[in-house]
Amino acid sequence: MNCEVCQLKELEVEHFEIREVLRCILHTIVFHRALGLVRPKDVDLELFEITYVQCGDVELEKKIDEKIDQFISWVEKHPNKKSQICLSFYEVKSKQPSWFTNKTERLYWEQWYANLNVTQQPKQHSSKSHLTKVVVDPGESANEERSSRRAMVEASLREVLFQIIKFVNEKKDHVPPISEGVIYFPYEITMPRFRVRNGHDQEDAPQRASNHAQLIIGLGKLIQLG
Amino acid sequence: MEMDRESGKLEQIVSQFRSKILHVILNSRVPSLHHHYQQQEPLSLSRVRKSDKWFNLVLGDRAAALENLNFSLRNLLDPMIIDIILVHHSSCSSSVDNLYTPSAAVGSPSDETVIERWVVQYDCARVNATPNGADTSSSYKKTYKKSIILLRSLFAQMRLLPAYRIFRQLSSLSQTYNFDLVYKVSSFSHPFSREEEGAMKEYIFVPVEAFPGRLCVSVTYRTSLSEFNLEPLVSLPSNIITDYVGSPTTDPIRSFPSSEKGFQATSFSIRGARPPSPSPFQRPHSWSSGFHKGLPLMQNQSLAGSPPAYRTSPKPYDVVSPQSDIYGNRIRNRLPTLQQATAYDEYQLSPPFSASASPSPPAYLSGANPVVAHHCSETAPVTIPFPLTGRNSFYLSLNSSDPSRHSLPPLSPRSSKHDASSQESPSGIRSYRKLEALRAGESPSGLSINYSAHKMVRDTKDDSGRFSGLLSSSGSPRIGFSRSSSRLSFQDDMDDCEFSCPFDVDDIDVSDSPASQNVEGKKALDFTAQSVPVGKKSQDAAVGMLVHMLRTAPPLRQDPSCYSTHSSKTVGYEGGVGTASGFFMPCKTADALEELKSYREMRDLLLSKSGTRVVRKEEM
Numbered sequence: 001m002n003c004e005v006c007q008l009k010e011l012e013v014e015h016f017e018i019r020e021v022l023r024c025i026l027h028t029i030v031f032h033r034a035l036g037l038v039r040p041k042d043v044d045l046e047l048f049e050i051t052y053v054q055c056g057d058v059e060l061e062k063k064i065d066e067k068i069d070q071f072i073s074w075v076e077k078h079p080n081k082k083s084q085i086c087l088s089f090y091e092v093k094s095k096q097p098s099w100f101t102n103k104t105e106r107l108y109w110e111q112w113y114a115n116l117n118v119t120q121q122p123k124q125h126s127s128k129s130h131l132t133k134v135v136v137d138p139g140e141s142a143n144e145e146r147s148s149r150r151a152m153v154e155a156s157l158r159e160v161l162f163q164i165i166k167f168v169n170e171k172k173d174h175v176p177p178i179s180e181g182v183i184y185f186p187y188e189i190t191m192p193r194f195r196v197r198n199g200h201d202q203e204d205a206p207q208r209a210s211n212h213a214q215l216i217i218g219l220g221k222l223i224q225l226g
Numbered sequence: 227m228e229m230d231r232e233s234g235k236l237e238q239i240v241s242q243f244r245s246k247i248l249h250v251i252l253n254s255r256v257p258s259l260h261h262h263y264q265q266q267e268p269l270s271l272s273r274v275r276k277s278d279k280w281f282n283l284v285l286g287d288r289a290a291a292l293e294n295l296n297f298s299l300r301n302l303l304d305p306m307i308i309d310i311i312l313v314h315h316s317s318c319s320s321s322v323d324n325l326y327t328p329s330a331a332v333g334s335p336s337d338e339t340v341i342e343r344w345v346v347q348y349d350c351a352r353v354n355a356t357p358n359g360a361d362t363s364s365s366y367k368k369t370y371k372k373s374i375i376l377l378r379s380l381f382a383q384m385r386l387l388p389a390y391r392i393f394r395q396l397s398s399l400s401q402t403y404n405f406d407l408v409y410k411v412s413s414f415s416h417p418f419s420r421e422e423e424g425a426m427k428e429y430i431f432v433p434v435e436a437f438p439g440r441l442c443v444s445v446t447y448r449t450s451l452s453e454f455n456l457e458p459l460v461s462l463p464s465n466i467i468t469d470y471v472g473s474p475t476t477d478p479i480r481s482f483p484s485s486e487k488g489f490q491a492t493s494f495s496i497r498g499a500r501p502p503s504p505s506p507f508q509r510p511h512s513w514s515s516g517f518h519k520g521l522p523l524m525q526n527q528s529l530a531g532s533p534p535a536y537r538t539s540p541k542p543y544d545v546v547s548p549q550s551d552i553y554g555n556r557i558r559n560r561l562p563t564l565q566q567a568t569a570y571d572e573y574q575l576s577p578p579f580s581a582s583a584s585p586s587p588p589a590y591l592s593g594a595n596p597v598v599a600h601h602c603s604e605t606a607p608v609t610i611p612f613p614l615t616g617r618n619s620f621y622l623s624l625n626s627s628d629p630s631r632h633s634l635p636p637l638s639p640r641s642s643k644h645d646a647s648s649q650e651s652p653s654g655i656r657s658y659r660k661l662e663a664l665r666a667g668e669s670p671s672g673l674s675i676n677y678s679a680h681k682m683v684r685d686t687k688d689d690s691g692r693f694s695g696l697l698s699s700s701g702s703p704r705i706g707f708s709r710s711s712s713r714l715s716f717q718d719d720m721d722d723c724e725f726s727c728p729f730d731v732d733d734i735d736v737s738d739s740p741a742s743q744n745v746e747g748k749k750a751l752d753f754t755a756q757s758v759p760v761g762k763k764s765q766d767a768a769v770g771m772l773v774h775m776l777r778t779a780p781p782l783r784q785d786p787s788c789y790s791t792h793s794s795k796t797v798g799y800e801g802g803v804g805t806a807s808g809f810f811m812p813c814k815t816a817d818a819l820e821e822l823k824s825y826r827e828m829r830d831l832l833l834s835k836s837g838t839r840v841v842r843k844e845e846m
Contacts, residue, residue, distance in 0.1 A: 032378045035371065037274065039284035040381055051385040051394075161386055165379045169432040172372045
């Protein structure tokens with residue numbers, strides 16, 4: 001089984017926009033991969049004139065919000081850094097028992113990378129950062145600049161959503177069969193740039209699939225060839 | 227066999243796919259269907275319909291229109307073309323104006339623009355290689371899975387296209403616009419012009435393999451809709467009426483907002499003249515009925531009154547030009563009150579307000595103005611004159627030149643002490659009676675003479691909004707204004723009034739029982755014994771006396787000479803007396819004899835005093 005990877009267009013967002021942007025992207029992806037019985041729910045973004053669709057699953061919403069919170073907290077610790085969040089779909093396969101391992105393995109069949117470039121410092125920042133820029137009383141020109149920037153972000157976000165739809169439409173063969181009673185495929189949300197290695201956060205991680213995912217992909221290909 | 231079963235499944239998938247897509251598209255583009263969708267109950271998997279389970283996308287009940295469309299497009303090989311059309315109503319007419327001028331709406335110009343065209347087609351032109359048996363069984367499953375994915379992406383994309391924003395605006399219940407979103411479903415379509423094509427873009431969804439053909443979905447949409455300037459019309463408030471003036475049952479003596487508050491209150495011309503364009507529509511009052519009826523005056527007027535939507539042509543009865551930014555002021559613009567009370571069928575909606583800008587004083591404030599100027603008022607108190615011309619007249623007239631007779635109290639169940647023309651009755655006996663015998667010609671329906679009765683003093687309140695308890699404690703007959711509905715009724719407009727004669731009393735009649743009859747009969751005798759000469763009494767008292775006399779008259783004897791009346795017209799009421807007496811329970815013979823004796827005694831007394839003068843009772 002191939003693992004299809006989709007790198008979404010990079011978005012330049014401000015700190016307070018992270019949550020809405022990520023919610024929009026992640027829920028849109030999951031909605032296209034929640035092939036079980038759902039009642040779609042329209043959600044209007046507050047910061048942008050965009051409506052996206054959710055599955056209406058409370059647990060899913062909760063889990064996505066948790067991951068977004070983790071992402072935001074990391075961004076606060078590492079300001080002005082390009083960040084990435086990965087949504088992966090996998091199948092659980094029971095691994096052939098061997099003397100190496102007896103665990104089940106996950107076969108990732110699709111990965112989505114949302115790339116964000118957070119430009120503004122958060123209000124609550126760590127003491128390390130000395131690049132805080134606090135806008136107290138923006139003038140009229142600042143407001144115009146802000147609104148134009150907001151429009152650009154909205155247009156970019158719309159492009160990202162179209163990109164998701166296009167990708168979903170073009171690649172359907174790799175999607176596993178739908179299981180009875182299952183609403184959405186197993187998934188995980190990770191932040192590969194910040195994957196812990198040897199107990200430390202890895203900064204400036206390469207923009208590629210994580211090593212773990214790559215390993216799985218490789219093994220999957222070997223099995224197919226075998 | 228296996229192939230047939232599989233092909234049947236595929237056909238079913240294709241058919242349901244078309245229905246589902248139609249459902250998704252119309253739910254996301256047609257406001258009325260969207261409202262229908264929004265009213266659905268929350269998702270409960272146990273109660274999901276079969277149609278919702280198709281493609282695992284719960285959309286709720288299908289509107290009847292969709293069912294009909296599905297039926298009409300049964301041929302799966304025909305393309306299903308769904309046009310989403312934006313209809314722009316010109317400034318001369320709007321969807322709301324059509325309520326007032328349906329005839330005008332027929333020929334009203336409107337621009338229609340196809341902003342989206344969805345094409346769903348099962349393409350069998352390309353015949354794929356026949357799959358083997360093993361592949362066939364899984365082919366429909368794959369087709370089904372891919373169809374689900376396609377529907378998901380279509381559902382999401384519908385929210386990203388430019389038409390969605392217009393759809394959301396038009397779906398707003400709090401605003402009305404001069405645009406409408408309609409749809410057209412057919413199996414053929416007129417191609418776009420070159421100009422239209424230049425403004426549109428096409429997106430083709432990746433076809434889904436559905437052996438022997440494939441499912442193709444594409445959309446051609448306008449990339450920009452900014453040229454369509456959606457102007458919100460005045461939004462009707464759903465619940466709050468800021469200048470609510472109360473119902474007719476409330477205190478009529480209340481000051482209406484003055485003009486300095488920016489409030490211009492008028493009423494419509496009852497002569498059929500059109501209201502000025504600045505007053506676009508009527509505020510829906512709680513008591514008004516048929517709000518959208520009878521307003522041909524509103525032709526060419528936008529309900530909203532927004533500046534571009536209507537013309538502000540000056541008219542002689544213009545009061546105030548509207549303010550487009552304040553909803554309240556706009557709806558308060560009215561015509562000044564007019565002087566004549568005529569039929570107001572068409573204008574039964576707007577209550578009169580204090581026409582501070584009008585030259586004439588408000589009718590309800592003028593006790594000297596007997597004519598009700600605002601016949602379409604439903605809250606303003608009306609002073610109804612009671613010009614009993616002469617002692618014989620029971621005819622009630624609203625039009626009288628004698629103001630002094632018209633200073634009747636305002637029509638309120640509470641304001642029963644304001645009657646300047648009231649005369650104290652010596653007896654203080656009060657009773658309510660339904661006296662059709664006293665009907666003098668055609669009287670304004672809705673009016674009734676209520677004779678206060680000692681037993682009915684407690685009935686000062688009336689839930690029905692009538693003023694049967696209006697009459698003061700003076701005991702003299704008053705003209706009560708009784709209305710079954712919350713509209714004023716006048717002598718010229720009796721369409722809906724339930725009273726047919728002025729003496730109709732409200733549903734309060736406690737003197738039906740024989741016991742009450744006897745008691746009242748005795749009291750009437752007492753009254754007559756103490757009666758003063760007729761000529762010295764007021765007409766009110768005279769009528770009261772007459773009623774008492776008639777009431778206490780023995781039913782068995784139809785001889786009018788037994789009754790003491792105060793008017794020569796009572797002769798003409800003999801039949802009526804008889805009829806009236808029919809309303810009374812028959813007295814006992816003993817009572818009648820006693821009464822006869824008393825009459826004889828009185829006659830003898832009078833004869834003795836006057837000598838040769840003979841007073842005939844029937845002449846009085």
